[in-house]
Amino acid sequence: MTKRSLPRWSELRPLLQMQPVPLDPVERRLARCHTVADLREAARRRVPRAVFDFVDGAAEGEVSLARSRAAFDRVEFAPAALAGFDEVSTSTTILGTPSALPLVLAPTGFTRLSHHDGEAAVAAAAAEAGIPYALTTMSTVSIEDVAAASGDGTRWFQLYLMRDRGLTRELVRRAKDAGYRALVVTVDTPVVGQRVRDLHNGLTIPPTLTPRTLLDISRRPQWWANLLTTEPLEFATLQAGEPEAHSALIDRLFDPAVTVDDFAPLREWWDGPIVVKGIQSVADARRAVEELGAEALVVSNHGGRQLDRAPTPLELLPRVAEAVGDRTEVLIDSGVRTGADLAAVVALGARAALVGRPYLYGLMAGGRRGVAKTIAVYEAELRRTLHLLGVPGVDALDGSHALLRAA
Numbered sequence: 245m246t247k248r249s250l251p252r253w254s255e256l257r258p259l260l261q262m263q264p265v266p267l268d269p270v271e272r273r274l275a276r277c278h279t280v281a282d283l284r285e286a287a288r289r290r291v292p293r294a295v296f297d298f299v300d301g302a303a304e305g306e307v308s309l310a311r312s313r314a315a316f317d318r319v320e321f322a323p324a325a326l327a328g329f330d331e332v333s334t335s336t337t338i339l340g341t342p343s344a345l346p347l348v349l350a351p352t353g354f355t356r357l358s359h360h361d362g363e364a365a366v367a368a369a370a371a372e373a374g375i376p377y378a379l380t381t382m383s384t385v386s387i388e389d390v391a392a393a394s395g396d397g398t399r400w401f402q403l404y405l406m407r408d409r410g411l412t413r414e415l416v417r418r419a420k421d422a423g424y425r426a427l428v429v430t431v432d433t434p435v436v437g438q439r440v441r442d443l444h445n446g447l448t449i450p451p452t453l454t455p456r457t458l459l460d461i462s463r464r465p466q467w468w469a470n471l472l473t474t475e476p477l478e479f480a481t482l483q484a485g486e487p488e489a490h491s492a493l494i495d496r497l498f499d500p501a502v503t504v505d506d507f508a509p510l511r512e513w514w515d516g517p518i519v520v521k522g523i524q525s526v527a528d529a530r531r532a533v534e535e536l537g538a539e540a541l542v543v544s545n546h547g548g549r550q551l552d553r554a555p556t557p558l559e560l561l562p563r564v565a566e567a568v569g570d571r572t573e574v575l576i577d578s579g580v581r582t583g584a585d586l587a588a589v590v591a592l593g594a595r596a597a598l599v600g601r602p603y604l605y606g607l608m609a610g611g612r613r614g615v616a617k618t619i620a621v622y623e624a625e626l627r628r629t630l631h632l633l634g635v636p637g638v639d640a641l642d643g644s645h646a647l648l649r650a651a
């Protein structure tokens with residue numbers, strides 16, 4: 245028979261949760277987020293449905309996105325026991341510049357839709373964490389203001405080649421003058437993928453006031469108050485006109501018929517490294533290196549937002565790394581959601597991964613501090629994974645540490 249007695253205060257006291265709850269609502273919200281999935285849920289509760297869907301959604305049936313994410317479940321790590329490391333190092337170099345993590349914040353258009361501080365908040369958080377940030381052509385804060393927010397941080401500029409080559413050249417010049425280190429040329433967007441969620445939500449850029457949005461204001465008053473009381477939400481680099489669907493704007497401005505020859509002038513305008521983003525085959529990886537002389541490439545299906553049922557970047561990565569990894573830096577994106585995913589992609593041949601939605605979830609959940617929280621989540625998870633793998637640092641990861649199980 246178990247003997248029972250009432251607990252004494254001296255026994256109970258150490259069990260009491262005496263952690264102070266943060267008074268600041270943003271801190272409180274972020275303190276409850278331990279994973280990117282948690283940040284996604286926090287984001288969902290903060291912003292209008294159309295805004296969340298614009299970020300979270302993908303093209304057509306969203307098959308590319310689901311497959312890109314699911315592929316990470318097939319990673320199998322090979323840990324070494326008794327490795328004897330007290331400390332592990334998460335840092336690496338990307339394009340010759342030190343980075344605190346094998347992580348780059350990807351270019352994402354129209355960031356002020358997620359939070360009124362937009363790209364400036366993202367740039368500041370990336371700089372503070374010591375990782376690169378790639379500003380998009382479709383930015384809602386100017387190239388120069390983002391540079392000021394990023395200070396000494398590593399910043400890259402993502403370029404879409406536009407029908408108006410004069411404007412394209414001007415953007416490259418401004419990026420160069422403002423201290424952007426690399427030019428990321430995106431090659432997977434001859435036209436914009438069909439984002440069905442945006443169509444259903446009637447999303448326009450900038451958002452318009454319809455009976456539906458007016459209803460939404462009652463549900464997300466703070467987001468709308470921020471939208472209506474801060475700088476008008478518009479493209480900082482491009483001339484936009486009347487509110488219109490995002491895809492219509494892009495199709496109007498971007499050149500759908502870009503070829504290898506269009507890169508020649510870029511080399512005249514830009515003397516830094518060029519990163520080709522949106523590589524989806526080994527053949528194109530070879531062309532990017534041999535014909536364009538790319539200093540790095542990003543194996544990417546644009547987070548599933550362009551061609552649906554496109555190749556899955558994680559599955560393509562080992563073959564691309566094998567084909568061109570000795571001549572260029574191979575980066576990857578689409579579906580990287582944990583620090584363990586970062587370890588996996590490096591083991592499978594990437595120098596680093598880009599993430600898009602994850603930091604936008606953080607931004608929606610808590611502005612700049614939310615982006616910082618996203619990066620901190622990746623950092624903690626990566627550090628723990630390296631320890632558990634028995635690997636002293638990111639740069640020691642190789643093919644012996646992870647494999648991709650058959651589908």
Ligand SMILES: Cc1cc2nc3c(=O)[nH]c(=O)nc-3n(C[C@H](O)[C@H](O)[C@H](O)COP(=O)(O)O)c2cc1C
Nearest residue numbers: 350351352353380430546547577578579599600601
């Ligand atoms: C809201 C949003 C906007 C994006 N805008 C751009 C863009 O302007 N230029 C670009 O090259 N890629 C853009 N991307 C793609 C990202 O750079 C990146 O390839 C993708 O988000 C990676 O997948 P992940 O979101 O699963 O991490 C965008 C992605 C999102 C989610």
